[in-house]
Amino acid sequence: MPKHLRIAMRNSIRFQDPNSGLEKDQLSSGESTADAAPPEAPESPMVVFINSRSGGRHGPELKLRLQQLIAEEQVFDLKDVRPREFVEYGLGCLEKLASVGDKCADETRKRMRVMVAGGDGTVGWVLGCLGELNTPGREPVPPVGIIPLGTGNDLSRSFGWGGSFPFASKSAVKSALHKASSGQAGQLDSWDMSMSMPFGEEIEPPYSIKPSEDCCLDEGLEIEGLRSEREIHFKGVFYNYFSIGMDAQVAYSFHHLRNDKPYLAHGPVANKLIYSGYTCTQGWFFTPCSSQPSLRGLNNILRIHIKRINDSEWELIRLPPSVRAIVALNLPSYASGRNPWGNLKPEYLEKRGFVETHPDDGLLEIFGLKQGWHASFVMVELISAKHIAQAAAVRFEFRGGEWENAYMQMDGEPWKQPLNSNFSTFVEIKRVPFQSIMIHGELD
Secondary structure (H helix, E strand, O other): OOHHHHHHHHHHHHHOOHHHHHOHHHHOOOOOOOOOOOOOOOOOOEEEEEOOOOOOOHHHHHHHHHHHHOOHHHEEEOOOOOHHHHHHHHHHHHHHHHHOOOHHHHHHHHHOEEEEEEOHHHHHHHHHHHHHHOOOOOOOOOOEEEEEOOOOOHHHHHOOOOOOOOOOOOOHHHHHHHHHHHOOEEEEOOEEEEEEEEOOOOOOOOOOEEEEOOOOOOOOOOOOOOOOOOEEEEEEEEOOEEEEEHHHHHHHHHHHHHHHOOOOOOOHHHHHHHHHHHHHHOOOOOOOOOOOHHHHOHHHOEEEEEEOOOOOOOEEEOOOOOOOEEEEEOOOOEOOOEOOOOOOOHHHHHHHOOOOOOOOOOOEEEEEEOOHHHHHHHHOOOOOOEEEEEEOEEEEEEOOOOOOEEEEEEOOEEEEEEOOOOOOEEEEEEEOOOOEEEEOOOOO
């Protein structure tokens, strides 16, 4: 990017004021002079967000290499610059410059692309902030490419960026930037999650969900339990999956271990070994004799309604008693590249009323996992998961009773959800009206 734009964006973010890029001494520091033509906008201007704490010891090395290949001002370490600051002040600065006649700034803003070096959570964070540009006067929304640094990297896999980054290859970074600058753009659905729970219950919400003043539940759907007169509301957005049950419990245990003892979770291989250990010890394979197996099924606490595609009516879905985890999946990749929904034959799709899955089809694939043996066969793709439904909207209603807590996770961020024995807790999922724009990592 031309120097005067890089400096203007940097100062606007630093001072948190998009007008900082309009200062005369700064504009005069560009490459053009009175006798020279003004600088032209690059064909594919780009900024990179990097989670330098991801990728183990490679994070800082990758950041340095990116700064060498493009420019220091175009590489944002997420511990220093938040995506929302870039959207509000960095892109806001380009828009201000364009409004006073800077054609280079105008073209740069329109052509802008974003690269994210991090895991799925980091990519989702950036996508969520870029989604704020879906308002009149702030479009277009920059498309996003990925350098996968996380453990699962399912978003990366779904758009052709792979499950891991080849740090050993000296040309890998340059190749990734080339793909991001010339790759075709595709669309990705995102999903709003709204949760209402009885007032007085306390949770430690993950970063991906925030308290909300508004209740967004569909009032036209009859509830089975009682609804508290006073409720607490939360909202969030996910791109890959929302899950309930034993898989979320395993993720919750791993999450706390990583926070308490980060030296144990120091890379993808170690992380997956720890995950496997928790899977074996928390009842997936062997239900403790002291417990009641009948209480392990989610049907004891959960009632599910869905809306099918092009249908405005809610439909109650029967949950098999053997199911111990429910997943609402948006992508064809889950748990480090698995496809638990499976590649279904046309005859089966027609019989069940299903359609082929795509990241932009406006549908969630809802499936169940039973005991650990069933889940293991699903994960090695010997069998498919328990197909429950394809849905354009979902309502989960939780009832307490024998269960004091349920475990939930959204795009890999888990939490423990308290359940009230008197009042229901609700989770409702609806598609976001606009779609995120992703860059495909495979070049034609």
